[in-house]
Amino acid sequence: MNISGHDFIMGMSAIGAGIAMISGLGTGIGQGGAAGAAAAAVGRNPGAKSAVTSTMLLGQAVAETTGLYGFAVAIILLFVKPLG
Amino acid sequence: MTFVSASEDAEFMIKFLEDHKFFGSIVHFTTTHVAMLIVTLTVIVLAVCANIAIRRELKRQKAGIYQKPGAFLNVIELAVEFLDNMVVGNMGKHAKTYRNYILSIFVFVILCNISGIFGLRAPTADYGVTLCLGLGTFILIHASGIRKNKLGHFGALFQPIFLLFPINVISEVATPMSLSLRLFGNIMAGTVMMGLWYGLMPIFAKIGIPAFLHMYLDLFSGVIQTYVFCMLSMTFIEDKIHDEE
Numbered sequence: 476m477n478i479s480g481h482d483f484i485m486g487m488s489a490i491g492a493g494i495a496m497i498s499g500l501g502t503g504i505g506q507g508g509a510a511g512a513a514a515a516a517v518g519r520n521p522g523a524k525s526a527v528t529s530t531m532l533l534g535q536a537v538a539e540t541t542g543l544y545g546f547a548v549a550i551i552l553l554f555v556k557p558l559g
Numbered sequence: 560m561t562f563v564s565a566s567e568d569a570e571f572m573i574k575f576l577e578d579h580k581f582f583g584s585i586v587h588f589t590t591t592h593v594a595m596l597i598v599t600l601t602v603i604v605l606a607v608c609a610n611i612a613i614r615r616e617l618k619r620q621k622a623g624i625y626q627k628p629g630a631f632l633n634v635i636e637l638a639v640e641f642l643d644n645m646v647v648g649n650m651g652k653h654a655k656t657y658r659n660y661i662l663s664i665f666v667f668v669i670l671c672n673i674s675g676i677f678g679l680r681a682p683t684a685d686y687g688v689t690l691c692l693g694l695g696t697f698i699l700i701h702a703s704g705i706r707k708n709k710l711g712h713f714g715a716l717f718q719p720i721f722l723l724f725p726i727n728v729i730s731e732v733a734t735p736m737s738l739s740l741r742l743f744g745n746i747m748a749g750t751v752m753m754g755l756w757y758g759l760m761p762i763f764a765k766i767g768i769p770a771f772l773h774m775y776l777d778l779f780s781g782v783i784q785t786y787v788f789c790m791l792s793m794t795f796i797e798d799k800i801h802d803e804e
Contacts, residue, residue, distance in 0.1 A: 529790065536787040540737050543744030550747065554572060 484559035492552040498545025505538035571754025573685055591688060594679040598670045605666075609635045649793040653800060657793070660699060664692065665789050672746055672781025675753065676773050681781075684750040686743050693739030696792045700734070704799035712799070738791060745784045749776035 478486075513531035517524050551557060577588040612632050619626070628636070642662050647654040671683045682688045704712040716727045753776060756769060 532783065532787060533790055533794070536741060536784075536791065539745075540741055543740055546744050546748060547740060550751075 481559055485556075488552045488556065488558055492549035495545045495548040495552065499542045502539055502542030506535045509534045509538060569754045569758025571680070571750050571758075573680070589685075590680045591682050591685040594674055595671070595682040595688065597679060598667065598674055598682060601670055602666055645789070646793065649790065650797050653797065656703075657699075657796060661789050661793060664695075664792070665785060668692065668742070668788055669782060669785040672785055673777055675746075675750065675777040675781070681746050681750055681777075683742055684747045686739070689739040689743040690735070692742070692788070693735035696738060696795065697735035699792075700795050700799055703796055707800045734795060738788065741791075742784055742788055745780055749780055752776055 509531055513527050516527045520527075574590045575587040576590065576593070579586045579588065608631070612629070612635065616628060616632060639662075642665055643654075643658060646658045646661050650657060668683065671681055671688070675681045701712070704715075708715075716731070717724055718727070753769070753772060756772060757765060
């Protein structure tokens with residue numbers, strides 16, 4: 476099997492995109508923690524449900540940022556092909 | 560050996576429809592422009608219809624005829640009341656200055672995000688669109704900061720000590736970047752998922768199942784991201800103009 480330099484770079488880009496998506500791990504843990512804490516807060520004080528929900532969404536959105544940076548890197552590696 | 564080629568079977572990237580020469584550089588007319596034109600026309604038609612309905616209702620009330628409002632007027636009232644409560648709940652007494660901007664951004668972005676279920680390629684899955692929205696918020700943040708604090712607005716960059724100036728500048732510049740990347744990333748992820756599903760799945764998986772995917776990726780995620788975009792815009796603006804005492 477013949478692998479040219481271009482093919483090698485494309486394959487490595489795909490591996491790099493896969494590795495970049497590991498950033499989703501931290502995002503998932505963070506968002507899950509926020510949702511769990513919000514559920515506990517609503518259980519303790521059901522009257523504050525709407526305030527807790529909007530605060531949770533805001534926190535989750537900020538926690539999502541790093542995961543989206545990883546996603547942007549993966550998309551750039553796969554489709555913009557900056558390396559070759 | 561045969562590979563599934565994602566770039567040929569699955570279609571989710573921006574397509575160039577027409578090329579134009581413009582001052583020596585080539586300007587592409589893309590699917591984003593088409594979808595955005597459709598969304599803008601929808602917003603305009605919706606606004607004109609709402610305006611006509613409200614004027615008619617006011618004229619009726621002035622003439623002394625009180626009857627229950629129609630379905631369209633009810634929906635408009637519901638939407639405006641929800642958005643208004645959102646702005647007032649976040650910005651308090653500053654709400655009257657910013658409610659127009661937040662409401663227009665909300666309506667535009669929500670229609671852009673859910674245009675995926677109408678067969679368009681969502682305009683917010685193009686970084687050029689979301690960056691402009693983020694820059695709009697960026698300009699508004701600093702314009703209101705300068706209007707409130709005059710030159711003291713830039714003095715805040717040297718807080719708490721002089722040495723932190725570079726870090727403060729970076730955090731200010733990162734605001735529109737993270738705002739726009741968040742919206743772009745979420746909607747792009749939905750677009751990629753739908754493109755892969757429609758492109759690579761066997762035919763029997765394309766019947767019925769995509770409805771649920773559309774519901775989550777286009778509707779749910781789109782609405783949540785719109786809400787988050789507006790909430791974060793309001794939070795950043797409020798951060799610059801809130802009273803110290």
